[in-house]
Amino acid sequence: MKHAADTLVKPSTSFVELVKDRLKEILSSQGSIKEILVYIQQTNGKMIRPTLVKLMFDLCGGEDQSVVLDVASGIELIHMASLIHDDIVDQSDTRRTFLTVQKRFGVSAAVLSGDYLFAKAFNLLAVHNLEQVMAVMTEVITQMCSGEIQQLLDPVVSEADYWNYIYQKTACLIEAACRVGALIAEVQDVRSIDLASKFGLALGYAYQLIDDLLDYSADQERIGKPIGNDFMRGIWTLPIIRGVDQGVITPNWREELSFAQARKLLDQHGIFVEIKKEVEFYVQQARTLLLAFPDKPARQHLLKLAEFIGRRSY
């Protein structure tokens, strides 16, 4: 996974470093919260969302580098905050080989430090007076929260619910990263903003589909976390939903099947291959959308990024 992350960010490694420095600056603090904020930054992920903001900004001819740095950092802060809170909801003990904040510092500290990151994110966006960006980002957070509460109180069991849920959980933030990248580039035509959003949306769906697929089919060592989590926790993701719909596995899979049994059945009946094709469809859609933009280095990097996300599952 470390290797994959390095490959991913290569197109704009220096920008990712700038974001890390900006986050360090924003999250420098006194008092007890300091230790938590330092810890959170150590567990930084692949920085896909800030990278998307920057590349879409460049692709749309944006120029104000201080704005794109702050918006990209703000989106990463929102992403970090939502992960910290999701780990409370999911009672997860680890994330990317690190202990989660809730496990390391307790639930209360996780609640409060997530709130702190949200506030810092909006503080950053407020400085630049970007009401459209603010509106997009606050709408995304309400979507993410609504989706998680829905999943908590009335979990997904149908494919229609699944698509709605992964939109709220993952795709809408990636869509937003691309949308605000175009917005802050102050691109004049509405069509580019719309295309940027659609690119992000397609990428977001591909990303989550693969995530859900990897939980069944990944090489455990390479992905850096145990697989079978969704299955063990009884969560209906697309492999299970398709398997049940096609009569490959029983609707009572939680009681009647082991992870190894379910995995074997799904594999034998081509469910994983089918979903990989779906991923390919979204990646191809994302690549096609990019072709409407001028041929700039940023477009090349975005094409590679889409391809990388598509390859992640194989």
Added chain:
Amino acid sequence: MKHAADTLVKPSTSFVELVKDRLKEILSSQGSIKEILVYIQQTNGKMIRPTLVKLMFDLCGGEDQSVVLDVASGIELIHMASLIHDDIVDQSDTRRTFLTVQKRFGVSAAVLSGDYLFAKAFNLLAVHNLEQVMAVMTEVITQMCSGEIQQLLDPVVSEADYWNYIYQKTACLIEAACRVGALIAEVQDVRSIDLASKFGLALGYAYQLIDDLLDYSADQERIGKPIGNDFMRGIWTLPIIRGVDQGVITPNWREELSFAQARKLLDQHGIFVEIKKEVEFYVQQARTLLLAFPDKPARQHLLKLAEFIGRRSY
């Protein structure tokens, strides 16, 4: 408490109703979150913060009623969100005679619905493109979170820490309500904004001092919640800190004293009277600050509100 709340909001009952309607509109939603949002609104409190925004706005000659309504509603949303998250941190089961969200719907739903309210609050502020208000409000949230994390990891035991903590916990949001009321009135002189903030700060200190005092000296039925909470949970608030500093109670009060014993000792040695005087000092300071403003109905209402807060403890 119901009676006290009615008295408090009388100066601008109709505005409080407008805020409630606006919140209802903002928090109307589909899906599973709906039930939680309806519940949260039932448990609405005294609406002191939106009332302060409106009165300070009026006092400073503000005119745009849609802006003040949204900013006041936004501040109430932030207050509601922080209470929901604080109840997780404090593991509180009840608030104002209602079950807390964490008790009624679980910790996960409480985390997510608090986030939802924060996002809705900033969405509301973003619409009006009020970067100064956004900056004040995001700064307040970081203060509140830092304060709570500090209290969690390294709890208050000295009077200096106590003042710092109640600033972060309570006074800074009340200060902010008054500050943004003046800001959105687009009052031109910096001095009025500064005076409005200082008024809020004095009121905020008085408010929290009384809250901490009431936990020792209130009439249990009238306050609508059991008293002695801070003592039972071993929290050092001003009555205890002063009692220990003056040798009235032992530093090992948690182990060696019952609530009734501590209460009696503090009362006999005049600690409660001493703190009531401190409250009176802040209330008087708040009233004096108001005299710098023109004599308008809003000033009368603010004077009454300060007086009401001062009277709450007796």
